[in-house]
Amino acid sequence: MKTPVVTIFVLVVMIIGIFLIFYDYKEHGLRNEPIGISKSQAESVKRARTRGEDKIKLQDYAGAIEEFKRAIKMLPKDPYVHNDLGAAYYELAMRSINPPVPPDEDIGYGIEVDARLMKDKEQIHGSLKEALDMTSSGIITVAVNSQPIAKEIEDYIKPLGHFIHVEEETKENEEKDYWVTIIKGPTKEYFLDAEEEYLNAIDLLYVKDSTGRKFSSYSVASRNLGTLYHRMGRKKDALANWQRALQLEPSDQDLKRLVDSFRKD
Numbered sequence: 001m002k003t004p005v006v007t008i009f010v011l012v013v014m015i016i017g018i019f020l021i022f023y024d025y026k027e028h029g030l031r032n033e034p035i036g037i038s039k040s041q042a043e044s045v046k047r048a049r050t051r052g053e054d055k056i057k058l059q060d061y062a063g064a065i066e067e068f069k070r071a072i073k074m075l076p077k078d079p080y081v082h083n084d085l086g087a088a089y090y091e092l093a094m095r096s097i098n099p100p101v102p103p104d105e106d107i108g109y110g111i112e113v114d115a116r117l118m119k120d121k122e123q124i125h126g127s128l129k130e131a132l133d134m135t136s137s138g139i140i141t142v143a144v145n146s147q148p149i150a151k152e153i154e155d156y157i158k159p160l161g162h163f164i165h166v167e168e169e170t171k172e173n174e175e176k177d178y179w180v181t182i183i184k185g186p187t188k189e190y191f192l193d194a195e196e197e198y199l200n201a202i203d204l205l206y207v208k209d210s211t212g213r214k215f216s217s218y219s220v221a222s223r224n225l226g227t228l229y230h231r232m233g234r235k236k237d238a239l240a241n242w243q244r245a246l247q248l249e250p251s252d253q254d255l256k257r258l259v260d261s262f263r264k265d
Contacts, residue, residue: 079204086197093190110139137185150178181233219248
């Protein structure tokens with residue numbers, strides 16, 4: 001059966017999508033030196049991390065997670081290992097999207113339901129249910145131009161146990177769109193695991209201002225958390241974390257272009 005409304009959301013011309021490719025864990029997610037332990041303990045942690053990195057190269061993300069967990073058990077307060085673990089969960093989440101998306105397409109945005117031109121609620125809910133039925137694990141993005149309809153979708157999704165986030169966007173003509181991101185199945189669980197580990201990393205490596213407020217001093221984890229939030233539809237949170245990473249690495253031109261591209265989007 002043809003589904004003219006429900007389509008794979010391919011952002012071919014989005015500059016942001018291009019930059020995200022360059023900011024995955026392979027380039028920015030790993031650090032070498034454990035902190036605050038003896039030399040022998042550091043060697044044990046390093047071996048576990050190396051095994052984890054080797055498993056990531058083989059795309060054995062579940063195996064990598066076990067190795068990074070082993071390292072954390074030996075060194076629970078090492079922010080770098082928590083970041084590594086978050087990166088492995090993120091990759092596993094992306095690979096768990098089902099039905100799988102062809103390799104030449106962006107797998108980060110899942111299925112889109114553009115309901116902005118739909119004339120009645122029944123059509124919107126029918127298209128949403130179709131998308132949910134098609135997706136055993138993954139991301140569904142629903143675009144609406146009515147806050148009450150976005151709220152109805154939220155009220156419908158929450159009891160199902162899926163992740164949902166609604167973000168408001170004001171267009172140039174001052175009209176508003178509402179982007180509803182739904183994540184279900186293992187993709188949801190692994191994304192939330194990744195978020196927890198990135199936050200753990202930041203919580204272990206931070207600075208305080210004069211009021212005692214904490215700010216990340218770990219640019220890699222902030223950048224990775226921003227990328228995760230972008231995938232989860234939390235674009236404002238994504239930008240905040242990317243901007244913090246840029247504050248910590250102001251000479252990083254790739255990161256600056258990423259932030260600038262997002263602001264223009």
